Amino acid sequence: MSRKPLSAEQMRLIAARFKALSEPSRLEILNALRGGERTVTELLETTGLGQANVSKHLQVLHGSGFVERRKDGVSTHYRLADKDVLRLCELMCGRLEAETRVKKKLFA
Amino acid sequence: MSRKPLSAEQMRLIAARFKALSEPSRLEILNALRGGERTVTELLETTGLGQANVSKHLQVLHGSGFVERRKDGVSTHYRLADKDVLRLCELMCGRLEAETRVKKKLFA
DNA sequence: TTGCTACATGACTATATAGTTATATATGAC
DNA sequence: GTCATATATAACTATATAGTCATGTAGCAA
Numbered sequence: 001m002s003r004k005p006l007s008a009e010q011m012r013l014i015a016a017r018f019k020a021l022s023e024p025s026r027l028e029i030l031n032a033l034r035g036g037e038r039t040v041t042e043l044l045e046t047t048g049l050g051q052a053n054v055s056k057h058l059q060v061l062h063g064s065g066f067v068e069r070r071k072d073g074v075s076t077h078y079r080l081a082d083k084d085v086l087r088l089c090e091l092m093c094g095r096l097e098a099e100t101r102v103k104k105k106l107f108a
Numbered sequence: 109m110s111r112k113p114l115s116a117e118q119m120r121l122i123a124a125r126f127k128a129l130s131e132p133s134r135l136e137i138l139n140a141l142r143g144g145e146r147t148v149t150e151l152l153e154t155t156g157l158g159q160a161n162v163s164k165h166l167q168v169l170h171g172s173g174f175v176e177r178r179k180d181g182v183s184t185h186y187r188l189a190d191k192d193v194l195r196l197c198e199l200m201c202g203r204l205e206a207e208t209r210v211k212k213k214l215f216a
Numbered sequence: 217t218t219g220c221t222a223c224a225t226g227a228c229t230a231t232a233t234a235g236t237t238a239t240a241t242a243t244g245a246c
Numbered sequence: 247g248t249c250a251t252a253t254a255t256a257a258c259t260a261t262a263t264a265g266t267c268a269t270g271t272a273g274c275a276a
Contacts, residue, residue, distance in 0.1 A: 006135075006139050006201075008132070008136070010201070010204070011135040011136055011139065012132045013204055014204065015129070015132045015135050017200050017203065017204070018129040018196075021123070021126040022123050022124075022126040022127035022130045023234075024116070024119045024123045025235090026123075027122060028116070028119055039252085039253095040252070040253060040254095041251095050235065050237095051252090051253075051254095052235080052236070052237080052253095052255080053236075054253095055255080056235085056255085058254095059254080059255090065203060071253095073243060073252090074242070074244065074251060074252045074253075075243095075251095075253080076253060076254090084199055087199060088196060088199055088200075089122055091192055091195060091199075092125050093114075093118070093122065094192075095125065095173060096121055096122065096125070131263095131264075133264080133265090147222080148222070148223060148224095149223085157265090158265070158267095159223075160223095160225080160265080160266070160267075161265055163223060163225080164224085164225085164263095164264080164265085165264090166223095166224095167224080167225090179223095179273095181274070182221060182222045182223075182272070182273050182274070183223080184222080
């Protein structure tokens with residue numbers, strides 16, 4: 001299970017990737033992309049966030065390698081780069097569900 | 109692979125968990141705990157961080173459920189709550205390695 | 217009691233960043 | 247060319263937090 005020791009530089013890079021996933025707005029965007037490729041305008045409508053705000057979040061997600069993009073005329077289409085994001089979120093979800101179960105037991 | 113839709117509240121909670129993993133210092137602490145239970149003093153020595161700083165990071169990690177603790181006299185022993193942290197980091201590591209391979213190809 | 221050690225916490229500063237507004241850039245229609 | 251649309255970006259404000267210093271608190275020894 002546990003692998004090689006991690007260097008300080010590796011941990012800095014890993015922390016930066018986790019930071020990209022540490023904002024609810026960005027998770028909302030990623031969640032919206034689960035349904036497939038979306039333009040920025042579509043993401044504005046789905047998430048209800050401001051245009052400049054969404055654009056900045058998309059730059060962060062693209063810079064961290066979580067989304068890829070494709071320009072088509074005046075639009076830019078974004079999509080999930082791979083399934084890792086979903087797996088990461090599902091792992092976190094699993095943790096939350098476990099916690100919730102424990103809390104329910106305490107109050108039962 | 110992809111599961112239920114996520115509520116805004118769930119995404120807020122997930123983001124908070126990712127945020128706990130988004131600091132290099134906290135990853136260093138978690139990395140040190142891969143070797144097993146450690147006291148705060150031991151973590152100070154391993155990481156080289158300040159006492160108050162480590163203590164605060166440990167509160168964050170404990171509040172997020174990533175570490176558990178056990179008081180023994182004047183000392184507090186911390187340990188990884190489970191293996192999920194390692195799996196999460198390994199997933200991120202895998203992404204980084206893949207990126208590095210791509211970059212090497214570009215310069216080859 | 218006093219003193220010492222281990223840890224936690226409040227107050228503070230400095231930095232990072234989410235969100236907004238205004239503007240820039242680019243593409244296509246006309 | 248002008249105009250409108252789609253996206254990106256610069257500048258700014260407000261908030262969050264990492265790190266430090268000082269202090270508080272709890273357990274143990276003498």
